[in-house]
Amino acid sequence: AQTVTQSQPEMSVQEAETVTLSCTYDTSESDYYLFWYKQPPSRQMILVIRQEAYKQQNATENRFSVNFQKAAKSFSLKISDSQLGDAAMYFCAYRPAYSGAGSYQLTFGKGTKLSVIP
Amino acid sequence: IAGITQAPTSQILAAGRRMTLRCTQDMRHNAMYWYRQDLGLGLRLIHYSNTAGTTGKGEVPDGYSVSRANTDDFPLTLASAVPSQTSVYFCASREQSEQFFGPGTRLTVL
Numbered sequence: 453a454q455t456v457t458q459s460q461p462e463m464s465v466q467e468a469e470t471v472t473l474s475c476t477y478d479t480s481e482s483d484y485y486l487f488w489y490k491q492p493p494s495r496q497m498i499l500v501i502r503q504e505a506y507k508q509q510n511a512t513e514n515r516f517s518v519n520f521q522k523a524a525k526s527f528s529l530k531i532s533d534s535q536l537g538d539a540a541m542y543f544c545a546y547r548p549a550y551s552g553a554g555s556y557q558l559t560f561g562k563g564t565k566l567s568v569i570p
Numbered sequence: 571i572a573g574i575t576q577a578p579t580s581q582i583l584a585a586g587r588r589m590t591l592r593c594t595q596d597m598r599h600n601a602m603y604w605y606r607q608d609l610g611l612g613l614r615l616i617h618y619s620n621t622a623g624t625t626g627k628g629e630v631p632d633g634y635s636v637s638r639a640n641t642d643d644f645p646l647t648l649a650s651a652v653p654s655q656t657s658v659y660f661c662a663s664r665e666q667s668e669q670f671f672g673p674g675t676r677l678t679v680l
Contacts, residue, residue: 461610485667495658496671497660502668547667555620556620556664557615557629558615560613560614562610
């Protein structure tokens with residue numbers, strides 16, 4: 453079974469600084485997707501960024517970028533120029549590319565609570 | 571643009587009572603999911619449906635049932651609620667690789 457580990461339950465960053473959230477995963481699959489979701493206090497789950505395992509280039513979305521190390525099974529999220537609105541829970545998630553008749557479910561890590569200090 | 575709606579937003583329920591959480595999507599996605607979110611545990615899959623008329627069990631299905639009579643609706647039923655089912659419940663639908671989440675239902679079972 454796939455597992456996703458986020459080893460940092462809480463982190464903080466000064467406004468305008470850069471922070472990196474860690475995620476590791478375990479899978480025997482060669483093709484899969486990785487995601488970072490943001491959950492602000494409103495509890496809405498918001499997709500921040502997505503990485504396809506067959507793509508070597510790291511995904512980037514504005515101030516958000518990932519460091520995808522397939523051999524190490526590592527998928528960290530870097531937030532540049534942190535803003536107060538970035539304060540939230542961040543979840544790393546995994547999904548296999550092929551699931552046959554299965555669910556294509558997301559397997560989530562336990563989350564990292566990010567605080568942004570003004 | 572509605573996306574996914576869930577009802578109720580929150581509910582307090584006595585143990586032993588039956589409860590149905592409603593989920594409706596207007597995106598015509600075939601696949602839908604129910605997750606529960608517990609503090610310190612992230613989100614875990616309860617049940618899923620790949621298309622109308624089919625359902626499957628996820629990681630934590632015990633005590634829950636689902637039905638999928640049509641593409642848009644995917645209700646989750648607790649036949650006899652227990653305190654361990656106190657959680658936030660998210661419904662989601664999937665288009666290709668991306669899942670879209672509803673706003674969640676906070677359920678407290680006393």
